[in-house]
Amino acid sequence: MNQPSTDHTRAERHADWVERDRTRIWHGFTQMSTFAENAPIIVERAEGRELIDVDGWRYLDAISSLWVTTLGHNLPELNEAIVDQLGRVSHTIMLGHGNKATIELAEALTPRVPVADPRFLFASDGAAAVEQALKIAFQYWVNQGVEGRDTYLSFGGAYHGDTIGSVSVGADGFGTDIFNPLRFDVVRAPGFDDPACMTEAVRMIAEHRDSLAAVVVEPLVQGAAGIQVLGAEHFLPLAAACREHDVLLLVDEVATGFGRTGTLFASDQIRSLGEFAPDLMAIGKGLTGGYLPMSATVAAGHVANAFLGPDLGPNTLYHGHSFSGNAASAAAALAHLRLFDEWDVLSQVQSAAAHMADALAAQVAALPQVRQVRQCGLMVGIELAPPADGLLWGRKTAKSCVQQGVLVRPLGDVIVLMPILTSTSDEIERMVAATSAAIAQLG
Ligand SMILES: Cc1ncc(COP(=O)(O)O)c(C=O)c1O
Structure with a gap:
C-alpha cells in the first residue's frame, strides 16, 4: 500500500x-x-x-x-467564497425570481462562453444540462410553427449523461442498453474513432435536415468513449452543415469545459480556426471548480428569443429544477472563474x-x-x-x-x-x- x-x-x-x-x-x-x-x-x-x-x-x-x-481540493479561496455566501443565503427559488450570486455568475460567464448573446438555464448535473438543451432544441422549432423537427443527430461513442434523453442521444455500450425500450431513436453518425465520422455526419445532416432539431456533439474529445480525440478542424464542416441546413448545434462541454483541453472551452480551439457558433451548450463538472453541484444549459439569444410570448402562454419553457441557480454554487463558480484568471x-x-x-x-x-x-x-x-x-x-x-x-x-x-x-x-x-x-x- x-x-x-x-x-x-x-x-x-x-x-x-x-x-x-x-x-x-x-x-x-x-x-x-x-x-x-x-x-x-x-x-x-x-x-x-x-x-x-x-x-x-x-x-x-x-x-x-x-x-x-x-x-485542487479544500482551497481556502473557494471555501471562503462559499462560506461567505452561506452567511447571506444558500438557496432561493429561481422559478420567476432570482438571486444576486447567480446573476453575477451569468454576467461573468457571458464574455467567456462561445455562445452569442447567451442565456443561462442552471441545473445541478451535466445530464440535466443536456436534457434541458434537448427539450429547448425541440421546442424552439415548435414555437416557430416548424413541424417535424423531432429528432437529433449524435455520434457513436457519445456520452451525454444518464437521464432518458441524454442516454438516448448517448451511444450504446455504457451498460445502458437495458434501457433501449425507453430510449428514443436518433440519427447516429460514427464515433470519433472512425476517421470518416464527420464526413458521414455532414451527409446525414443534409439527408435528415427536415427532421433534425439539433446536432449534439462533444467538441474535440469523446470522454467516456475512452478519450477519443478528433482534431479541431474536423468540427468546422459540421458547424457549416448545421448552418446550411438550419439545424441547431448543441455542444456538450460538460467534460471538456473549464480548461481540460488547454483552452477554457474546447470550442475555443475550433473557433480559432473558423466559424463555429453553437446555438446551445451544456456545461457542468468544472463550473464550480468541482466544489458544489452546478450545471447550465447556455442558449444563444436567438434561441431564447423564440420562447418569448404572453404570460403563461405555450411559448414558455415549462422546465426547471428545485436547485436551479443555487446561490452557494454560483458563489463558488464565480470565485473559481476569478482564480482561473489570477492563477x-x-x-x-x-x-x-x-x-x-x-x-x-x-x-x-x-x-x-x-x-x-x-x-x-x-x-x-x-x-x-x-x-x-x-x-x-x-x-x-x-x-x-x-x-x-x-x-x-x-x-x-x-x-x-x-x-x-x-x-x-x-x-x-x-x-x-x-x-x-x-x-x-x-x-
Ligand atoms: C460529455 C459529458 N456530458 C454529460 C455528462 C454527464 O454529467 P453528469 O455526470 O454531471 O450528469 C458527462 C459525464 O461524464 C460527460 O462526460
Whole structure:
C-alpha cells in the first residue's frame, strides 16, 4: 500500500467504513456485490491534489474526482467564497425570481462562453444540462410553427449523461442498453474513432435536415468513449452543415469545459480556426471548480428569443429544477472563474499536458500491454491490449494504482488519467510512474 503500516487498527477502521458503506450506500456505475474487492477508498478530507482517507492515507487524485476538480481540493479561496455566501443565503427559488450570486455568475460567464448573446438555464448535473438543451432544441422549432423537427443527430461513442434523453442521444455500450425500450431513436453518425465520422455526419445532416432539431456533439474529445480525440478542424464542416441546413448545434462541454483541453472551452480551439457558433451548450463538472453541484444549459439569444410570448402562454419553457441557480454554487463558480484568471491556469494546463505527453511516451506507450495512448490537454486515455476478453486489465491496473497511492478509475480497458489542472511536474511523474508499474505487471 502507499503508506506501509503495521498499525492493524487502521486496517480494521478502513474495513469497518467499507462495510458500513456497502451496507447503506448504492454507488453509481458500481456492482455492489464486488464493491469491497476493488480497493475502494473512503475519503475523510483532502488537501490540494491529495485525498486523505479514514486512516489518514493519502492518494493523489489522478481522476479529478470524476473529472470535476480543477484547481485542487479544500482551497481556502473557494471555501471562503462559499462560506461567505452561506452567511447571506444558500438557496432561493429561481422559478420567476432570482438571486444576486447567480446573476453575477451569468454576467461573468457571458464574455467567456462561445455562445452569442447567451442565456443561462442552471441545473445541478451535466445530464440535466443536456436534457434541458434537448427539450429547448425541440421546442424552439415548435414555437416557430416548424413541424417535424423531432429528432437529433449524435455520434457513436457519445456520452451525454444518464437521464432518458441524454442516454438516448448517448451511444450504446455504457451498460445502458437495458434501457433501449425507453430510449428514443436518433440519427447516429460514427464515433470519433472512425476517421470518416464527420464526413458521414455532414451527409446525414443534409439527408435528415427536415427532421433534425439539433446536432449534439462533444467538441474535440469523446470522454467516456475512452478519450477519443478528433482534431479541431474536423468540427468546422459540421458547424457549416448545421448552418446550411438550419439545424441547431448543441455542444456538450460538460467534460471538456473549464480548461481540460488547454483552452477554457474546447470550442475555443475550433473557433480559432473558423466559424463555429453553437446555438446551445451544456456545461457542468468544472463550473464550480468541482466544489458544489452546478450545471447550465447556455442558449444563444436567438434561441431564447423564440420562447418569448404572453404570460403563461405555450411559448414558455415549462422546465426547471428545485436547485436551479443555487446561490452557494454560483458563489463558488464565480470565485473559481476569478482564480482561473489570477492563477493563469491555462498556462499551467499547457505545461502539465506537455510534461504528461513526454512521461507517457517514455514510460507507457511502448509497453507491450498498451494498444494506444490518446491525449488532449489534461485528458488521457491509455488503451490496454488484453490478449483475451474478461481479464479485467483496466480494473487490475486501477487497483494497483490505488495501492500505490494514486486514484484512477478505468473505463473498461482504458485507463483514464484526468489530473487536477494545477498538478505539478512531480505529481504528473507520480501518476505516470504508478500507472506504468501497474500496467507492466499485467500478463
Ligand atoms: C460529455 C459529458 N456530458 C454529460 C455528462 C454527464 O454529467 P453528469 O455526470 O454531471 O450528469 C458527462 C459525464 O461524464 C460527460 O462526460
